[in-house]
Amino acid sequence: MIFSNFLKSTPIGAVTRRSKSNGEMAGEMAGEMALARAAGEHAVWTRYPFNRIMGSSPLQGQPYFLSPTSAPLRRGQPMAESCHLPVLVAEVLEWLRPEPGQIFVDGTVGGGGHTQLLAQRVGGDGLVLGLDRDPAALDRAGGRVAGLPVRLIHGSYADLPEILAEQRITKVHGILLDLGLSSDQLADPDRGFSFHSDGPLDLRFDPTRGEPAWRMMQRLSVEHLANLIFEYGEERRSRRIARALVEACRTKQRLTATETAEIIRRAVPPSRDSVRIHPATRTFQALRIAINGELTILDTALRRLSSCLTPDGRLAVISFHSLEDRAVKDAFRHREEWQALTRKPIVPGSAEVDENPRSRSAKLRVATRRIPT
Numbered sequence: 008m009i010f011s012n013f014l015k016s017t018p019i020g021a022v023t024r025r026s027k028s029n030g031e032m033a034g035e036m037a038g039e040m041a042l043a044r045a046a047g048e049h050a051v052w053t054r055y056p057f058n059r060i061m062g063s064s065p066l067q068g069q070p071y072f073l074s075p076t077s078a079p080l081r082r083g084q085p086m087a088e089s090c091h092l093p094v095l096v097a098e099v100l101e102w103l104r105p106e107p108g109q110i111f112v113d114g115t116v117g118g119g120g121h122t123q124l125l126a127q128r129v130g131g132d133g134l135v136l137g138l139d140r141d142p143a144a145l146d147r148a149g150g151r152v153a154g155l156p157v158r159l160i161h162g163s164y165a166d167l168p169e170i171l172a173e174q175r176i177t178k179v180h181g182i183l184l185d186l187g188l189s190s191d192q193l194a195d196p197d198r199g200f201s202f203h204s205d206g207p208l209d210l211r212f213d214p215t216r217g218e219p220a221w222r223m224m225q226r227l228s229v230e231h232l233a234n235l236i237f238e239y240g241e242e243r244r245s246r247r248i249a250r251a252l253v254e255a256c257r258t259k260q261r262l263t264a265t266e267t268a269e270i271i272r273r274a275v276p277p278s279r280d281s282v283r284i285h286p287a288t289r290t291f292q293a294l295r296i297a298i299n300g301e302l303t304i305l306d307t308a309l310r311r312l313s314s315c316l317t318p319d320g321r322l323a324v325i326s327f328h329s330l331e332d333r334a335v336k337d338a339f340r341h342r343e344e345w346q347a348l349t350r351k352p353i354v355p356g357s358a359e360v361d362e363n364p365r366s367r368s369a370k371l372r373v374a375t376r377r378i379p380t
C-alpha cells in the first residue's frame with residue numbers, strides 16, 4: 008500500500024537533484040514526466056555517476072546528481088536491438104512472484120528481457136528500477152521497455168541502498184541479479200569479450216571508467232598475473248599463460264582479444280579440456296572478473312541488499328560459474344540476514360539449453376530476508 012501511494016505521488020522517470028528545493032524538484036519531475044508521457048514513454052534512463060567501482064559510498068565527495076541527464080528515450084532514432092535471450096524466465100517469475108503495484112529491482116538489465124517481464128507483471132501502479140554498469144546496455148534495453156513502468160539507471164547493484172535513497176524508495180519487494188556478461192557485450196567487437204574480436208582487449212562492463220584489460224596486463228608482473236588467472240579462472244596452467252602474456256606485452260602495447268586468445272592457445276599444450284572449451288576461456292574469465300571487480304562487488308551486494316527488501320522480499324541470483332555460485336550459496340546459507348529458499352540451485356531444462364546454449368551453466372538461487380529476532 009505504502010508503495011502504491013508512493014508511486015501515485017512520484018512520477019516515474021523523475022528527475023531529482025540533491026541541491027534543489029522540494030518545490031523545484033517537484034516541478035522538474037512533473038515537467039519531465041509530462042514530456043515522457045507526451046512521447047508515449049514511461050521508461051526513462053538515468054545516469055548514476057558513482058565515483059568508485061567498489062568500497063565506500065558513492066554519495067561521498069562532491070555534488071552528486073542522481074538523474075540530471077535523464078532523457079526520454081530517443082524516439083524515431085535507430086536503436087540496436089538486443090540479441091540476448093533472458094535465461095530461466097519462468098523460474099525467475101515463479102520465485103520472485105511479482106504482483107501488480109509492487110516495486111522490483113533488476114540489478115543487471117543487460118538486454119532488458121527480465122526487466123520487461125517484471126515490469127509487465129507489476130503494471131502501471133508498480134515500478135521496476137533497472138540498473139546496469141554498461142551505458143550501451145541501458146540504451147539498448149530502453150527501446151524494449153518503452154511504455155512500461157521502468158526507470159533505467161546507470162550504476163552498480165552494490166550501490167542499491169544509495170540509489171533507492173535517491174529515488175525516495177524505502178524498500179522493494181524483490182531484486183534480481185543475472186550475473187556476468189550479455190550476448191550483446193560478447194557480440195560487440197570493441198569490447199574484446201569474444202576471442203574472435205579484433206578490438207583491443209578491454210573487458211570492462213563500464214567503458215567510461217577504470218582501465219582496460221590490455222593496460223592492466225602492461226603493469227602486472229608474471230607472478231601477479233599468474234595468481235590472478237589461477238584465482239579467478241581456476242586455471243591450472245596459469246604460470247605458463249602469464250609468462251607468455253607478459254612477454255607479448257613487452258613487444259605490443261595494446262593486445263587485441265584475438266591476439267590474446269592466440270598467445271594463450273600457443274602457450275598451453277592441448278588438453279582434453281580444449282576440445283570442450285577454448286584454452287583461453289578461463290583466462291578471459293579471470294581477466295574480466297579482475298577488471299570489473301566482479302567478486303568483490305557481488306560480496307558487497309550480498310552483505311548490503313537484504314536491507315533494501317520488504318520483510319518477505321526476495322533476492323534471486325543467477326550465476327554462471329562456480330566462483331559466483333559458491334559466493335551466493337555461502338551467503339544464503341551462512342549469513343544471518345538471509346534465509347535460503349532454494350536448497351539446490353535451479354538449472355535450465357534441456358529444452359531451454361537446446362534453444363539457448365548459453366543458458367547451460369546458469370544456476371538460480373533465491374533467498375528471503377531474515378529479520379533478526
Ligand SMILES: C[S@@+](CC[C@H](N)C(=O)[O-])C[C@H]1O[C@@H](n2cnc3c(N)ncnc32)[C@H](O)[C@@H]1O
Nearest residue numbers: 093115117118119120121139140141163164185
Ligand atoms: C547476463 S547480463 C543480464 C541479462 C538480462 N537479465 C537480460 O534479460 O537481458 C548481465 C548484465 O549485468 C551487467 N552488470 C555486471 N555487473 C554489474 C553491476 N555490478 N551492476 C550493474 N550491472 C552489472 C552487465 O553489464 C550486463 O549487461
